[in-house]
Structure formats: C-alpha cells, structure tokens
Amino acid sequence: MSLKTLPLLFINLGGEMMYILDQRLRAQNIPTEKSKKVLNDIVATMFNKRFMEELFKPQTLYSKKAMRTVFDRLAHASIMRLNAASMDKLYDLMTMAFKYQVSLALRPKDILLITLNHMDTMRSYVEDSSGVRSQVENVYRMLSETYASLSQGEFQLIRQTLLNFFQDMHIRVSIFLKDKVQNNNGRFVLKPGGSLPYGTEAPGLIRSFDASGKSRNIAFAPGANHTVASREGSFDMRGDRITKLGCNMYSASRPVETSGPSISKSVMQGSDMDTSNPDPLAKAHLDLLSRLIGANVTKNEFRLNLFKNDQEEDEAASIQPIEVAESQVVNIDASKGGKTSELARIMGEMSVGDKGEGGQDSNLLDLMDS
C-alpha cells in the first residue's frame, strides 16, 4: 500500500488527540496557564523538525501497537499525566474519529483537507509562541510539497491504506451515536445522496453517442438526491477547506465520552502479522520520540481524567487489564542497524539545536531533562 500514508495518519490522530485534551483540560478546570503549556508542549514535540523529517520519508505504516505507543509518549510530553484507562479511551476516540473522517471523505484528496483542518486548529493553540508556530508552519510546507501534486490515484491508495489500518475497529463513540452517524454495531452511517465529490457529476444520466459523435441523453433514477460541489477546498497555508471533517467536534455542550467499554475488537489471526514485526525504523522513531520527551516527573505535574469521575475511571481500568498489558508490550530500545546511528546523531543535534529557539522550547527541554 502507499508508503506516503504515515505523516497523514500521525498528524490527523495527533489533531484529534489535541481536540480531546483541550476539551478535557477545560472540563477539569485546569488553570489556563497549565492548559496552554500542555497544548504547547505536545504540539512542539509532535512537530519537532527532525522527527517530522523522519516521518515524511517513504515507509510503511507503524503497527497498531507501535502507533499507540507513540501517542502514549506524546500525551505525556508535558506536565499532564493520564492513567492507562484514560489513555485507552483517548486513543479509541482519536482513532474512531479519524476513521470516520476517512470513511466519509467525499474523494480521496479530501484527506489532505481534513489534515489541514487539524493543522489549522493546532496552529491556533500555539499562535502566541513563535518558536512552535514556525515548527507548525514548516509542517504545512512539508504537507504541501509531499501531497499537493499527487494524483487522484495516489490519494486513492493512501485512503485505502488508511481504511485498512482502521479495518475491524468498531468502537462505539457516544458523540457519533447521539448524532446518529454511527450505528450500534460500531459502523458508520453512510447516507445515500448529499454532497458530491468536487469535480464529479450527479448520477442519473446516460449519454449515448452515435457514429458521428452526436450524443443523446437518457435519464435513470439514481435513488437519491445529490448536490454538485461548486468549489474545491483550499490547500494553502490559510484558507477555506470547505469540508467540516477534521474540525473540532467537541465543545462544552458536547463533551468527550465513549459509550462503555469497546466492543468487537476482534483481531483475526494473521491479519496483523504484517505489522507485528514492525520496520526497525518505526522502533527507531519511537526511540527518537521518547528521547525527545523523556519520562521524568516534574513537580507541576497533574492528572487528566477522560471519564466523568475517578470512580468511573477506576472501573474502566479494572475491566480493561488486557489493553493495559498490550500497551506496554512494545519495546522501544534503540534498534541496531544503519539507521540508528543516524538517528542517534539527530537526537544529539536536537538537544543542542532546539534549545536556542525560544522560551517555549527551552521550557519543554527543561521538562525533559530535569
């Protein structure tokens, strides 16, 4: 499948994570200063220049486990801490949200617009921190260079690669169930009709040509009403993306909530064997990320809860022991081989190079190194 899928998967999952954290930070009345620091620190880590460069190299997707571990690390890149149950819930919500967006995207290229919606909101979180903002703007440029010129066919392969990454995940999300966009079996509602992909025509017409090339139209009933898309979303650094997919769907009145424990997370034997032995590069990236973040405790640390109260969280933790075990399986030891020494060099550069880039960066580094 497409070797250009990883950056899109990472950025969109990251975007969904930020939406949820932002909403939970508000809901838990975390002081503004601390909330801002958390969002800022995580965006800064997520879009670290060298990490992005590694991510944008052509490669296969990480395994589900490795991807989960990356976000486990990323969520803890600041002074906020999540317990295993909250982390599980966070990751379930992120993945189902992006699966929904990819499933509902009108045409494969809309995945780039969805990504830009996520980028736009993440940029707004770091608007007043020039160092991090320039990191984010650099990623806009990388996205444009890598994806703007791709053919419909390449985007179609990217969409299929993403859908196959999310295959067999049917976790019910309460916000989707309430909006009636997800069925009780965890599948998304695909209503016939509505908006058409940009550049396509409404179904219902047969144009018949004769030998001289003259055409005659015959209609048929398409079984649904369609609206032709009048304009394409903007791929610029700022602009109207048209699609609402990938925008923040949470607000004070629409809180983050999953509907009980996840259902039908069946994993077929063999289905993920392709990824159970991940690319050594994925492990190297994980190591790079973990060095970036560090796992040190700081005194300002606070705990975020994705459940309504602690009791609920404890209950969730007690009924999902397998999940917790799984999430700790991935070993992120530096892997041996040619790429590792290069990464080690990059990591070395990073701890020196990034320090000078402004207050927020050194804040994060202090945190990492303390």
Next chain:
Amino acid sequence: MFKKDKPIALKGSTSSLCNNLAAFIIADKSQLNYAVVHKSVINIACASADGSSVVGRQLICKEPSASQGLPFVIQAKWITFPTRTLFVLTSQRGIQIYEPDASAMVHWHCLSDSLEKSNFGKGIAGIGDNLLCVGSEEGAILLFNIPSKGTAVTLADTVKKHSAPISDLASEGETLVSADELGSIIVWKLSGSTMSVISNIRGSGWPCNSVALWKDVIVGGFASGHLRVYSAASGAIGAEVTAHARAVNAVDIAKESGLVLSVSDDTFLRVWQLKAMNVPQIEFRHSECLSDLQLVGGQFVDGQGKALCITGYDSNEIQFFVNQH
C-alpha cells in the same frame, strides 16, 4: 428484479481495495469458489452450487525475501487457460502464482525489494493459450509463459506504454485491455508472441479502477463515479454514464448476456445491459442500495448474469442477489 439471497460468511473482513472479490466456478463439480483479500490474508470460500455447504480457507501471503513482515495483498484472481487454471495474487512487492486451490505455489516474481519505493502488481488477466498478464505500479505489463503443467513459468516479455500505475486488466481471446490510474485505457492484440497496440483512449485524470471486455465492448468504471463504454477496435466512445456518486470500485460483465454489474463506495450496486452495435450502447436495468456498506468487489456468478455477488469494506460477508425472472 434481483432479490437478496443467503450470504456467505468469511473468516475475516474485506479490505478496501478495488476489485476485491474474485469468483471461480467449476461447472462439472458444481463448485463455486470466492476469494476476498483481508490485508495480508486471502479468505477463500468454496461453496456447493446449492449453497448447502461452504468451506472456508485462508492463504497467508508470505514472501521469500520477507524480512519486513507480511506484505499487503493488492489483488487476487483465478485465471483459466485452455489447459490449466491458476490462482494469482499481487502484493506491494511482487506476484505469486498458485495452483487453483491455492495449496501450492507455482511461481514467485519479485517486483521491488526496495523499502523506500514500492512497485505493486495490479491487474491480472490471461490471453491466448498460455500468457498470464500482470500490471505494475511502474505502468508496465508483465507477460508470463504458463506451462500446461509444472512450475516452469517464465517471464516472456514486458510491455510499457502507460505513464501511470496499471489499475486493472481485462481480456478476451487474443485481446488485452489495460487501464491506468490516470484513466487511460490501451487495447492490445497478441499476434504470435508479440503484443501490439490497437487503440489508445486518453484518460481525464480520474483512475479507471476496473475494466471489463465483452465482444469488442469495453466497460470502464472510474473513480469519478462514471462508467464509460468504448469500442475496443476503434477506441470510440459509445456511452458515458454518470453511474455512481463515489468511486466505482469494480465492474463485471456476464459473458453470455452482456449484463454489466457496477459497485461503488456510494453503497449502490447497479446492473446494466450492453448492446454490442458498431457503436456500443448501454441501458439501465437495476439498482440496489446496501446500507452503510462501501462496495469494493462485485462479480456475476454465472454466464447469464442470473446471480451476482458483492463485498464491502470492513464486512465479513459475501452478499448474493438472484434474478427472480
């Protein structure tokens, strides 16, 4: 016109790929075989003609040089030659050829061993008495000589006229039709052992995801939702249909009746009738919505098109529809 019939349950769900359903009917044994790709695994179901017994099998795609785990399968299909039937699958890295029951591998051809650059195989067809054709991401078509028995498969030729990855192949007799990701279609004729181009149809930039051939009539299903009907000999367009609201992922033609099946991400399957005149024409016959299912595979079960089957992304079933007339 078409009524839903009993589905077949698969051992795993269906991946999002174009043409993700192959059927192989053994008439004298009254046996129907279906293959559906699930990531690196192919789920094969063997059913008796009356549907009373279904046996499921799995083929896990491994590759001789696989140090990077298992590759995703892109397409799987049975190809029947006068002397032999083969089960062919393509992946991100190569082509695997099996005996028809998928029990033993006959041949493996590597397309790419680079980690940074893929070269998937896509589009599988047979022409002449013994030539297996497989398309590649680089836009080439590889032609393999298939012996009447044994494993001495050889690469006879590679032809390259497409500037984009091959998306699908279809064939009839000595004629091969190749489609690509920019929507271009090329018609080839085999004479002796050489392939020559008969006609060349320029695409509009939307991929032609699936192509079928019947009595000099080409039907192409496009990612823009269009079906287009061409004359193979001249390349002239006979009809353009705004057939679906999302990408068409598979088309098939019932060889004895000229019925066409198209399936799409828009949850609809549609049945059409071809008219093989000097400018080929198409008429609408039937439409069916499968709730919340993005359809990725579709095949007629018999030559008349009395029964058809479809698959959809993330679903564990092959669903059947039977014509009530």
